[in-house]
Amino acid sequence: MSVIYLLVKIAAGLAVAAYLAIGLLLYVNQARFLFPGAYMPFPPELDGFASAAGLETRKIRASDGAELFLLLHAPQSGKPIVITFHGNGSYPESYSFLYAGWIASGYGVIAPAARGYPRSSGAADGEMMQQDALAVHDWAVKAYPGHPVIVFGQSLGTSPAIRVAAHRKVAGAVLVSPFKSMLSLVQEKIPYLPISLLLKSPFRTDLDIGAVTVPIIIFHGDRDTLVPIASGKALVAIAKTDVSFEVIAGAGHNDGLFSPDMVEKIAGFIEATSSTSR
DSSP states (O other): OOOOHHHHHHHHHHHHHHHHHHHHHHHEEEEEHHOOOGGGGGGGTTTTHHTTTOOOEEEEEOOTSOEEEEHHHHHHHHEEEEEEEOTTOOOOGGGHHHHHHHHHTTTTEEEOOOOSTTOOOOOOOOOHHHHHHHHHHHHOOOOOOTEEEEEEEEGHHHHHOOOOHHHOOOOEEEEEEOOOOOHHHHHHHHHTTHHHOSSSSSOOOOHHHHGGOSSSEEEEEEEEESHHHHHHHHHHHOOOOOOEEEEEETOOSTTOOOHHHHHHEEEEEEHHHHHOOO
């Protein structure tokens, strides 16, 4: 056996070992990559945000018995309820600046902390988060019958929002920085691994959105590098309902969003769609 052949064989073996090690690392630690907020303590700077916005706290049971923490404000007579699903690195309190305006308009607010995140039990898991979203909706319509429901989601929260819109009666959906699917995003970023076999939480929003029949409004930054705007547009391309796509110039995945104009457009959409559904 020549030295060159031996060196090539060793190099090939090392390459295969490295490939398998990377795959194993992703498989074992993917929840930490996808749900970073679930592995961090609740930020102390968010303490008091809920009460300042006029929200109560509540816990409800998920389908498997897990406890889901909610921020809650009851709607005024005839007003809609906005169910808010937070992003992977944020929490329900992160949207207190929106809740204040919605509450002032008489809207109800229900904002769950995702499974596995601080104050909600269970392990962070994509499919169970989708099921939890349906459970939150079902609890909301029983607690406040007759009120139109709007779902709001940002980033990771857009997939549970669309799951609810696809399988339950809602008046409309507000999506901020949505993706076609987590599967497609990770495949684009790591094309050399069999992601479809490794990813436990594929968040197949693309499989749900075709069943949505109510209006959708999407906001997406044109400088978003985490969820490229092309992923949001790909989601729109397979939708079968009325979708308004708002490009936020100069905005990234989190920075540059929620200008006064964007907040006003969200409020206008909620009012218009909930009025139509009454």
